[in-house]
Amino acid sequence: MAENGGCCPPMDLFRSEPMHLVQLILPIESAHLAVAYLGDLGLLQFKDLNSDKSPFQRTYATQIKRCGEMARKLRFFRDQMLKAGLTPETRSALEDDLDVDSLEVKLGELEAELIELNANSNKLQRGYSELVEFKLVLHKAGEFFQSALTNAEARQREIGSTQTGEESLETPLLEEQTTDQSKQVKLGFISGLVPKAKSMSFERILFRATRGNVYLKQAVVEHPVTDPVSGEKVEKNVFAVFFSGEKAKNKILKICEAFGANRYSFSEDISKQAQMITEVSGRIAELKTTIDIGSLQREKLLQTIGEDYEQWNILVRREKSIYHTLNMLSIDVTKKCLVAEGWSPIFATKQIQDALQRATLDSNSQVGGIFRVLHTKESPPTYFKTNKFTSSFQEIVDAYGIAKYQEANPGVYTIVTFPFLFAVMFGDWGHGICILLATLYFLAMEKKFSSKKLGDIMEMTFGGRYVILMMSLFSIYTGLIYNEFFSVPFELFAPSAYACRDPSCGDSTTMGLIKVRDTYPFGVDPAWHGSRSELPYLNSLKMKMSILLGVAQMNLGIILSFFNAKFFRSAVNIWCQFIPQIIFLNSLFGYLSVLIIIKWCTGSKADLYHVMIYMFLGPTDDLGENQLFSGQKTTQLVLLLLAFVSVPWMLLPKPFILKAQHNDRQSGQSYIPLQDTDESLQSETAHDSHAHAEFEFSEVFVHQLIHTIEFVLGAVSNTASYLRLWALSLAHSELSTVFYEKVLILAWGYNNIFILIIGIIVFVCATVGVLLVMETLSAFLHALRLHWVEFQNKFYEGDGYKFYPFSFKLASEEEE
Amino acid sequence: MGFSVTTLIFAMVGLIASLSTRICFNKGPSANLLHLTLVMTATVCCWMMWAIVYLAQMNPLIVPILSEGE
Numbered sequence: 023m024a025e026n027g028g029c030c031p032p033m034d035l036f037r038s039e040p041m042h043l044v045q046l047i048l049p050i051e052s053a054h055l056a057v058a059y060l061g062d063l064g065l066l067q068f069k070d071l072n073s074d075k076s077p078f079q080r081t082y083a084t085q086i087k088r089c090g091e092m093a094r095k096l097r098f099f100r101d102q103m104l105k106a107g108l109t110p111e112t113r114s115a116l117e118d119d120l121d122v123d124s125l126e127v128k129l130g131e132l133e134a135e136l137i138e139l140n141a142n143s144n145k146l147q148r149g150y151s152e153l154v155e156f157k158l159v160l161h162k163a164g165e166f167f168q169s170a171l172t173n174a175e176a177r178q179r180e181i182g183s184t185q186t187g188e189e190s191l192e193t194p195l196l197e198e199q200t201t202d203q204s205k206q207v208k209l210g211f212i213s214g215l216v217p218k219a220k221s222m223s224f225e226r227i228l229f230r231a232t233r234g235n236v237y238l239k240q241a242v243v244e245h246p247v248t249d250p251v252s253g254e255k256v257e258k259n260v261f262a263v264f265f266s267g268e269k270a271k272n273k274i275l276k277i278c279e280a281f282g283a284n285r286y287s288f289s290e291d292i293s294k295q296a297q298m299i300t301e302v303s304g305r306i307a308e309l310k311t312t313i314d315i316g317s318l319q320r321e322k323l324l325q326t327i328g329e330d331y332e333q334w335n336i337l338v339r340r341e342k343s344i345y346h347t348l349n350m351l352s353i354d355v356t357k358k359c360l361v362a363e364g365w366s367p368i369f370a371t372k373q374i375q376d377a378l379q380r381a382t383l384d385s386n387s388q389v390g391g392i393f394r395v396l397h398t399k400e401s402p403p404t405y406f407k408t409n410k411f412t413s414s415f416q417e418i419v420d421a422y423g424i425a426k427y428q429e430a431n432p433g434v435y436t437i438v439t440f441p442f443l444f445a446v447m448f449g450d451w452g453h454g455i456c457i458l459l460a461t462l463y464f465l466a467m468e469k470k471f472s473s474k475k476l477g478d479i480m481e482m483t484f485g486g487r488y489v490i491l492m493m494s495l496f497s498i499y500t501g502l503i504y505n506e507f508f509s510v511p512f513e514l515f516a517p518s519a520y521a522c523r524d525p526s527c528g529d530s531t532t533m534g535l536i537k538v539r540d541t542y543p544f545g546v547d548p549a550w551h552g553s554r555s556e557l558p559y560l561n562s563l564k565m566k567m568s569i570l571l572g573v574a575q576m577n578l579g580i581i582l583s584f585f586n587a588k589f590f591r592s593a594v595n596i597w598c599q600f601i602p603q604i605i606f607l608n609s610l611f612g613y614l615s616v617l618i619i620i621k622w623c624t625g626s627k628a629d630l631y632h633v634m635i636y637m638f639l640g641p642t643d644d645l646g647e648n649q650l651f652s653g654q655k656t657t658q659l660v661l662l663l664l665a666f667v668s669v670p671w672m673l674l675p676k677p678f679i680l681k682a683q684h685n686d687r688q689s690g691q692s693y694i695p696l697q698d699t700d701e702s703l704q705s706e707t708a709h710d711s712h713a714h715a716e717f718e719f720s721e722v723f724v725h726q727l728i729h730t731i732e733f734v735l736g737a738v739s740n741t742a743s744y745l746r747l748w749a750l751s752l753a754h755s756e757l758s759t760v761f762y763e764k765v766l767i768l769a770w771g772y773n774n775i776f777i778l779i780i781g782i783i784v785f786v787c788a789t790v791g792v793l794l795v796m797e798t799l800s801a802f803l804h805a806l807r808l809h810w811v812e813f814q815n816k817f818y819e820g821d822g823y824k825f826y827p828f829s830f831k832l833a834s835e836e837e838e
Numbered sequence: 839m840g841f842s843v844t845t846l847i848f849a850m851v852g853l854i855a856s857l858s859t860r861i862c863f864n865k866g867p868s869a870n871l872l873h874l875t876l877v878m879t880a881t882v883c884c885w886m887m888w889a890i891v892y893l894a895q896m897n898p899l900i901v902p903i904l905s906e907g908e
Contacts, residue, residue: 031867031868031871032868033868033871033872033875034868034869034871034872035872036872434872434875434876435875435879437876438876438879438880438883439879439883442880442883442884446887499884499887500887503887503888503891519895520901520902530903530904531903531904531905531906532903533903534900534901534902534903534904535901535902535903535904536901537898537901540840541892541895541896542895543844543892544844544888544892545888545891546891546895547895547902549902550902552904552905553902553903553904553905554903554904554905555900555901555902555903556902558900559898559900559902562894563890563891563894566890566894567887567890567891567894570886570890571886571887574886619893622893622894622896622897623893623896623897624897625896625897625898625899627899
């Protein structure tokens with residue numbers, strides 16, 4: 023592309039890196055390795071040559087599915103590890119070369135093992151809970167029988183032995199005395215556990231369903247029991263239902279099922295009950311040991327997985343991204359090779375060729391990869407090589423719009439002017455020192471914080487630490503100029519220039535002081551603070567300062583548009599845009615700046631508002647006492663004429679010249695230079711010639727009209743917009759004064775230690791919360807706006823697209 | 839010290855800063871040009887701010903009128 027002239031070498035970061043479209047032809051054997059090495063290099067942005075194919079039609083769809091399966095298994099392991107409370111070790115670098123195929127097999131084996139262990143342990147756990155419940159039922163229901171027996175014995179002793187010895191308590195209630203089977207009524211019982219929450223309704227429904235012909239006895243279990251079905255701990259009651267008849271039994275069974283009551287049956291015999299209890303206790307102990315062994319085994323397995331987990335994760339992600347990239351290459355079946363197209367910076371050519379050579383060697387391929395540069399009229403992506411200092415400033419500019427390929431980057435000047443304008447609005451060297459200390463803390467902990475995961479706000483603040491550092495340094499400088507240390511002025515550089523008129527200082531509150539010495543050498547004189555005429559004086563000073571700084575920055579913007587026009591070799595932009603713009607802005611607002619400086623230097627009492635307004639309304643009038651220099655009337659007339667001439671100069675010539683250029687091109691396009699028979703190139707030239715054929719004169723004219731109106735009206739509104747520098751700095755100093763005088767000094771005046779401490783706490787909280795946080799954000803935002811709108815609309819187009827190379831590092835950062 | 843003397847001091851400081859940046863961070867001609875631009879921009883901004891405040895106080899039209907009780 024064009025060079026910057028012979029005067030100086032191209033400046034870093036001023037224009038985006040020159041890029042070219044490259045074509046790589048890779049033999050299939052070395053394609054995978056080549057893409058892997060290019061991913062490590064991270065300087066090639068692949069173009070998707072298969073964009074019309076669906077994901078399933080692409081060459082490597084099966085490989086991607088395999089990687090997806092492996093990723094799913096890894097996620098499963100991660101879930102299991104988190105459930106068991108283990109965290110995988112973090113090791114970010116890939117240590118040894120693991121083969122993908124063997125990894126796949128290994129993952130499959132591990133997954134099967136883990137699933138089996140889980141299923142077994144679940145089954146065992148379920149059996150264990152059932153046994154525990156059974157034991158409870160045996161205990162409690164056995165107690166029912168025990169208590170019934172003792173009651174019956176007591177009753178029998180009371181009544182006396184009226185019965186003959188044939189019958190005893192042990193005989194069943196109804197013997198089979200009748201031979202009629204159908205009239206036999208079987209008395210039975212059902213025992214089990216029911217959740218305590220449902221026990222009342224259980225009892226009620228049993229009563230209603232059996233019409234009160236059952237006897238239900240419940241006993242509370244003291245501590246929650248693990249339910250075998252759900253695996254959770256539930257409060258339960260042991261119940262025993264005594265009934266008679268087959269129909270009642272069925273009803274009770276159905277009700278038990280509906281209530282989720284687990285049934286456990288046992289014999290009535292008391293001796294057999296005791297036997298069962300010992301048996302069940304033995305089985306419970308056995309199961310417990312088995313379960314413990316099982317969970318130990320599982321933990322060991324998970325630990326071995328955890329050691330290698332991070333490494334496997336990185337490998338699988340790498341493979342997946344390599345296959346995604348390979349899918350973007352077009353396969354040339356006859357030549358058994360893959361064709362890749364991509365953008366890369368010109369400086370990376372050697373590195374890419376090296377990577378291709380290494381891949382050829384490592385894959386033992388017969389043929390090497392071919393590297394070719396293609397010529398195209400497509401606009402390349404924008405790539406700025408930034409380091410950790412400049413990257414945050416570049417991000418600020420990119421947030422508004424990515425620079426067009428190789429246009430002037432406002433980021434270069436933003437590095438200085440953004441913190442500077444912030445500081446103009448923030449100006450207090452006490453607050454500046456506080457922010458500087460905070461930033462130095464961030465910088466000291468840089469290594470630790472960059473690897474840790476921080477919250478959203480902390481991450482933004484940490485990412486912008488260099489911006490904040492510059493902001494704090496400039497704030498200290500402007501604080502010294504405004505002479506404000508937590509709003510208190512100091513006589514740091516020389517005694518104040520003002521003193522009383524006479525030794526008694528009688529009229530200092532009516533007529534004021536006078537200037538007896540030389541001007542205070544650095545900054546605002548400390549005598550002004552707290553005086554009654556402080557605000558009128560400082561307001562006038564700061565407003566004029568805002569105008570001067572604004573005009574300077576806008577002129578810088580227009581000059582950058584000149585450099586752009588020179589770089590892109592557009593003479594029409596220089597003569598029909600840059601020159602009339604400079605003339606217009608400076609004949610009006612540049613002249614105002616000059617007047618301001620002359621007024622200050624001469625101490626004249628001229629009213630600048632009057633001068634500027636009557637320059638338009640009555641240019642031929644006599645200036646009278648508003649005369650600042652001789653020949654002012656003629657100068658103003660000339661400047662007014664220049665401003666009026668420059669407006670049609672901005673508007674009219676450019677569309678006609680562009681039309682003439684287009685006509686020249688059209689007539690000269692009957693002969694097209696010979697091109698390669700490359701497919702992609704042919705489609706591109708066809709597209710370009712089609713674009714050149716379109717030239718709507720009305721569209722170009724309207725575009726130029728809008729541009730002109732925007733500039734002319736914008737000249738006034740943008741200059742006025744810079745007055746926010748005055749407004750915010752006034753707000754900051756007033757807030758600071760209020761907090762100092764009305765909180766700290768007031769608390770000091772009471773001569774009470776408690777009120778003083780409370781006052782200090784309130785002062786610190788207010789300073790940190792309002793001034794250091796809110797005002798910082800506010801001034802940051804306004805300085806940002808001044809850059810994005812007032813500075814950049816003079817030259818910046820910002821319609822490019824960012825360079826996103828294929829890089830494993832970038833991909834892993836994005837996933838996090 | 840007058841206006842011109844302090845302006846000269848600013849110019850000297852700017853020169854010294856650019857020379858020390860050249861010595862400490864010498865990273866090739868294009869990077870050096872960037873550093874020079876940054877230092878020059880910073881010097882010009884700081885000088886402008888100082889000059890504006892100084893010029894405004896050279897021939898003041900109003901004087902400080904102290905408030906009561908000072």
